[in-house]
Amino acid sequence: NYSGCGNSVNANHPMVKKQIIDSLVRWVEEFHVDGFRFDLASVLCRDSGGKPLEDPPLIREISKHPVLSKTKLISEPWDCGGLYLVGKFPNWDIWAEWNGQYRDIVRKFVKGDGGMKKSFATALCGSANLYNYNNRKPYHSVNFVTCHDGFSLRDLVSYNGKHNDANGEGGRDGSNDNLSWNCGVEGETNDEGVNGLRVRQMKNFTFALLMSQGTPMMRMGDEYGLSTNGNNNTYGHDNEMTWMNWDKVAQESDLVKFTSELAHFRRQHPALGRSDFLGDGDVTWHETNWDNLESKFLACTLHCPRSVGGGANPWRPDLQMDESTRNGDLLLAFNAHEYWIEWAIPAAPNGRQWYRVVDTNLPGPRDMEFNGKDAPIDAGSVYNVAPWSSLMFVAK
Known part of the structure; x- marks a missing residue:
């Protein structure tokens, strides 16, 4: 159960590998998909007994395939069995990775944890400690502060702990290690000082992300401050927690303006988003x-x-x-x-x-x-x- 969904397939068995390759090629050739992000990609780096492989046949064939090697390939380089491959995922110099270390470092520094300055400076410069080898580039680091798993950006600055009662699992689901800070009050509040600090912290996280070398990734809704009311495991919900609220985009115009203009600034300034390490x-x-x-x-x-x-x-x-x-x-x-x-x-x-x-x-x-x-x-x-x-x- 390396996927956390009750089972795992032997992705490196010849027939399973062929089926995966054929499926990916069809998505590219028939539906014009330009890339893939592989969830829990470390699962694809195990043999039939679950032992980690240094040279997994599936990853190697994707990397050398005449069609697939020309697409964007992104791994989530860990799985539910503890195979953590951030900075070490078999990559053939073309795979990018979700940089989970970047996420944790930036969360700790911005909320004020001590002893994080050196690590934050390294992350700001593209995580060369993880990716500056062979022909890898800063853009192979997919930088993020939040994603579909875990807290949204607003909840990251509004809750110290998860509030997952709506999921019906008695609070057993979702991560307990969120590296969040509620700015003094748990959850929604009318305290103007707390709310002002929360907006400032959301801008600080966005600023750090868009000033960092590497490929920035944002969670949908963070640009206007989407909240899931402290629920950090919303995959099973089809309601306001996971919908894009276009009315909120207009209501939270200050945060939207800041995020949009900073993204355009990054896109246009040559000191940001560089192709080589500093x-x-x-x-x-x-x-x-x-x-x-x-x-x-x-x-x-x-x-x-x-x-x-x-x-x-x-x-x-x-x-x-x-x-x-x-x-x-x-x-x-x-x-x-x-x-x-x-x-x-x-x-x-x-x-x-x-x-x-x-x-x-x-x-x-x-x-x-x-x-x-x-x-x-x-x-x-x-x-x-x-x-x-x-x-x-x-x-x-």
Whole structure:
């Protein structure tokens, strides 16, 4: 029972393997599917007795197949039998992986756990400790904070524990290890301070995800703050917990605007979503407290890799990145402390000045200025960084 569904098939038996391959090819050739994500993919890496295989025949044949090797191949690299293969899934340099380590590291850092700064910095740069070998690339790391399993983003900042009574299993289902923080009150509340912090934390998680090298993945509904009322195992529900609520999209326009504009910023700026791992000249860390386990403040400059033109944004004509923004280095800062930080802004490179793009502590729409339209900030100026907040500046 490596799948958790009551049985497992021997995927590496010749006839079973053939059936799987034939099915996948049909989906590509007849229905024009451009890729596959394999749930609990470690199951596919076991022999008839359940022993892990270093070179599973099914995965090898998919990887070398003339049709399937040209599709997007994504593994969920673990199973219910404990075969955890994050960073180690047999990949032939073409398989991407759900990076479960990224999820856990970002959840811990953003909610303020100590001793996470080094790991968070590594995750922010594309998890080179897991994927920088052979011909693997940052985009082989599928980064996520939430997915269909577990809490939604709003529930991640609203509940310390699961509330799965609606599932009819007496609370036995769903994970008990959620790495969540309710910001002071369990569940829904009218406390404006708590609700404000929750919105800020949702923006902080989204900001960390979209600033990270790798392939970002978001759960449907997180862009407007979908809640499942603390239920972290909703697969069996066909109701408001799992439906896309388009009315909420309009009601939660602040979070939707922030998420949408930040996604477009990532898509257009060459310092983000890079094809190669960062080298020494690609990032500057403004950091002297790497070994201080109590330090929860991190800042760095991502250097723009090349000079490019302005380009057009056909998806959102109203969000056009100007050339000076596109060619500018990015200064990022994350404060996961429960107190304000007085931060001396480092000098911008090449005689430029910093212009603020993001401050998650500011109310919308001021939290996101797409082309950094605020007044410039001089080097050495002290910027008061709010508790549990994130910042981005662009050099112009």
